[in-house]
Amino acid sequence: MTAAIDIHDLRKTYPRRWASPPFEALKGVSLTVAEGETFGFIGPNGAGKSTLIKILTGVMRATAGTAQLFGVAVDNSAARTGLGYVPENPSLPDYLTPLEILGMGLALHKRQVTDKKAHCMHWLERFGLGDVANKTVRGFSKGMAQRTALAHALAVQPRLLILDEPLSGLDPIGRRDVVDILADYRKGGGTIFLTSHVLHDVERLADRFGLIHKGELRAVRSPAELAGEDDRVLVRSQGAAAVDGMQPEPGGRWVIEVPRTALWQTLRALEAAGHAVIEVKPTLSLETAFLHVVQGG
Numbered sequence: 682m683t684a685a686i687d688i689h690d691l692r693k694t695y696p697r698r699w700a701s702p703p704f705e706a707l708k709g710v711s712l713t714v715a716e717g718e719t720f721g722f723i724g725p726n727g728a729g730k731s732t733l734i735k736i737l738t739g740v741m742r743a744t745a746g747t748a749q750l751f752g753v754a755v756d757n758s759a760a761r762t763g764l765g766y767v768p769e770n771p772s773l774p775d776y777l778t779p780l781e782i783l784g785m786g787l788a789l790h791k792r793q794v795t796d797k798k799a800h801c802m803h804w805l806e807r808f809g810l811g812d813v814a815n816k817t818v819r820g821f822s823k824g825m826a827q828r829t830a831l832a833h834a835l836a837v838q839p840r841l842l843i844l845d846e847p848l849s850g851l852d853p854i855g856r857r858d859v860v861d862i863l864a865d866y867r868k869g870g871g872t873i874f875l876t877s878h879v880l881h882d883v884e885r886l887a888d889r890f891g892l893i894h895k896g897e898l899r900a901v902r903s904p905a906e907l908a909g910e911d912d913r914v915l916v917r918s919q920g921a922a923a924v925d926g927m928q929p930e931p932g933g934r935w936v937i938e939v940p941r942t943a944l945w946q947t948l949r950a951l952e953a954a955g956h957a958v959i960e961v962k963p964t965l966s967l968e969t970a971f972l973h974v975v976q977g978g
């Protein structure tokens with residue numbers, strides 16, 4: 682099957698500006714994203730995430746290397762057929778309403794739907810914008826503009842969604858709603874490539890994460906692989922009797938961190954003492970596990 686995204690040895694050098702020397706923002710990135718996969722591209726500020734996205738979406742040309750979407754080179758406009766793209770801080774034409782913006786998206790992508798208005802309203806309502814569908818976007822908050830841009834991208838029923846920091850500017854409820862909508866899109870077979878500074882935001886969504894650091898793809902891991910790199914687990918239980926090594930917590934709860942290899946032994950001791958297990962989880966967040974991978978490599 683043709684990959685949704687196929688990138689080979691991609692390089693981008695920004696030319697010299699004033700006194701600054703040329704800057705190599707991408708140093709030979711290679712990566713394949715399968716159709717139906719959600720790939721989270723994670724990295725600190727200035728790592729090269731937006732540069733890569735701009736090349737994939739045809740906004741900017743690479744200095745060297747190749748990139749294809751569904752087998753079509755990204756400098757061919759046909760590569761953008763069926764592509765939904767939301768840049769970081771999308772700028773919307775502020776004299777239009779969300780309903781008009783979504784309608785324009787359908788026309789641009791030549792998407793035929795039976796009832797255009799009902800289709801656009803459906804997506805605006807999913808993004809909590811039903812009440813402002815007919816108001817011009819001038820004066821919209823950052824979060825409302827972000828949700829309008831996301832609704833615009835999803836309304837065209839894309840086969841691939843490329844999203845640069847899709848959760849930035851959203852409040853916690855907005856973030857959760859957007860993650861739910863993206864998870865539904867993924868369940869329906871859609872492919873997502875998204876960037877984030879914060880692994881926690883996207884850990885529920887992504888099948889694989891790539892960590893980019895200073896223009897180099899430093900590690901690609903599935904969430905399970907990342908969790909597996911953590912060799913200690915935290916066990917929390919509830920019970921009256923003290924168990925060797927466990928620290929008491931308020932409300933009759935107990936907690937201990939043990940090596941993965943000692944987990945069953947710990948659970949057996951808890952069972953013998955009549956404790957109920959509340960949780961067993963890796964001690965590190967995925968974020969910290971990722972940093973360990975990068976620092977270790």
Ligand SMILES: Nc1ncnc2c1ncn2[C@@H]1O[C@H](COP(=O)(O)OP(=O)(O)OP(=O)(O)O)[C@@H](O)[C@H]1O
Pocket residue numbers: 695696704706724725726727728729730731732733769878
């Ligand atoms: N037009 C440009 N000219 C020169 N340097 C640039 C240009 N655009 C980006 N850069 C530099 O390239 C590097 C990568 O930038 P990029 O925007 O791709 O990073 P990013 O990972 O998306 O960062 P952020 O998370 O802050 O958005 C940065 O050091 C940035 O300063």
